Amino acid sequence: MVEGIGSTSVSVPQVSGRVLVVDDSRAQRRILQASLARWGYQVTEAGSGEEALDLCRAAAFDIVLSDWMMPGMSGLEFCHAFRALPRDSYGYFILLTSKSEKDEVAQGLGVGADDFLSKPVDPDELRARIQAGERILGMQRELAQKNRLLSTTLTELQGIYDSLDRDLIEARKLQQSLVRDRHRDLGTAAISLLLRPSGHVGGDLVGYFQLNPRRLAFFAVDVSGHGVASAMLAARLAGMLSSAAPDGNIALALDGGGAVDTWPPEMVAARLNRMLLDVVQVDQYLTCIYADADVVSGKVALVQAGHPHPILLGADGSVARVGQGGMPVGLIPGAQYERVELRLRPGDRLLLMSDGLTECTGPDGAEMGEEGLADLVRRNAAVPGDAFLDALMWEIERFTGSGEFTDDMSAVLYEYRGGPS
Structure with a gap:
């Protein structure tokens, strides 16, 4: 049982996803970090949007949990900057907020957020949202792998086509002869x-x-x-x-x-x-x-x-x-x-x-x-x-x-x- 976030005990298989927790509250970061680590995630903490952005430039995180309201760079601004970073894979972004108005949710989705979690965070809901993100990331990785395979296959087919095209050009010369x-x-x-x-x-x-x-x-x-x-x-x-x-x-x-x-x-x-x-x-x-x-x-x-x-x-x-x-x-x-x-x-x-x-x-x-x-x-x-x-x-x-x-x-x-x- 993790104190301060709830009393539910969850037993899950170990995973290796990299999660970045961004919050100006050190206590809130530690609560989230404890739960995520217990579930098998590799957790990195950041106390501001600026610090988080520097970390994201240096490493590719699978999932980002960011508070909306922070001094300096807000979670919304950080999300917008996060989406602008060059990445080889997709990063799943969850905003932690007490905001629930439709226009505010739409604003978050507009800058690139994938999901929302209401504060205070419920552990069961947190785990469910994390699992939803993992499913999307899994599909993205599978799609990326298939795209790579397709690209390789297309390259091979292009080589075969070019070879066949050269043969057909020679065949045309022979037929004309x-x-x-x-x-x-x-x-x-x-x-x-x-x-x-x-x-x-x-x-x-x-x-x-x-x-x-x-x-x-x-x-x-x-x-x-x-x-x-x-x-x-x-x-x-x-x-x-x-x-x-x-x-x-x-x-x-x-x-x-x-x-x-x-x-x-x-x-x-x-x-x-x-x-x-x-x-x-x-x-x-x-x-x-x-x-x-x-x-x-x-x-x-x-x-x-x-x-x-x-x-x-x-x-x-x-x-x-x-x-x-x-x-x-x-x-x-x-x-x-x-x-x-x-x-x-x-x-x-x-x-x-x-x-x-x-x-x-x-x-x-x-x-x-x-x-x-x-x-x-x-x-x-x-x-x-x-x-x-x-x-x-x-x-x-x-x-x-x-x-x-x-x-x-x-x-x-x-x-x-x-x-x-």
Whole structure:
């Protein structure tokens, strides 16, 4: 039993909290110190607000018990100064006062007090208020620990993200290298390529390769989805549509005499379909256009497998969509694909493009659409060669209002000039 503060005997576990008792009455400080020490706290005394403030600058106390009315610096002023001190952890502040008016309590809360104790102090109430403060301090420490853990985790994640970002930048360079020659002049014809992923890497692929001295194959592919998985499948397709060796290029074959032969466009699509379903076995599909062009005669045979309709820009300025649609590749086993045959006239141009061009949206949310793209093609019909694709992209960037795209952009422009080989 502690004399002078009450007769209640309290048995509590030992704790190690640091408590600062501030009161100009030495007797009151000793009464509070005796109870707190008995409960296991490390107690420091101060006889004034100024002395207490100096102690708080030198050490971090968990709980402060301060009298309100003191000569010199009042408890209210001390509380205000206490809150202004730099601290790594929170300090719980209890004002000891005989004041009970609402405006005075509000004043104490306004300068940073957490709780109030009426004088003379009841030991049971004191212990209850101290325990409430400990609970708050415990939650604060737990929160601080979790914040430190979160900060450490975020730092680690940032490191992983930076490493991944560097890898993706290199992957983008590698993917762009798959399209080595963006423009090629064949004399009687020319071909230009556009490939612009919406992110670091994308699932679009464009390209061309020579079938024989007078025949050129060109293609546009759009793998479903975005990101690394789509880019990896696009990279694998690039290998299947670039090698001059019959066993490496899915469009080439060997005839009975061992000579190199070519598969017609509809069979190339069928072989790609079978390869995706039976060999690769991924949850992805693709749309594509594959064309086989005679650069001398102007004949073009192509297959459209779910890709947007190619646009035929005539030498006379006419614009028409060609193709029959067709099924995407990699969805249905045994899917059949139909060939479309064209005969280009000198000056005609054939444009293959991904749906990133037709489905891009303006600031109002409206899509470009096939008609909108056809209008852009008409407006830029006089632009020669590979500059036509640059002009087209400039128009699309102006349409979106930001130049940022939610889907990959890719296109192939085949121009037939005619004349002798």
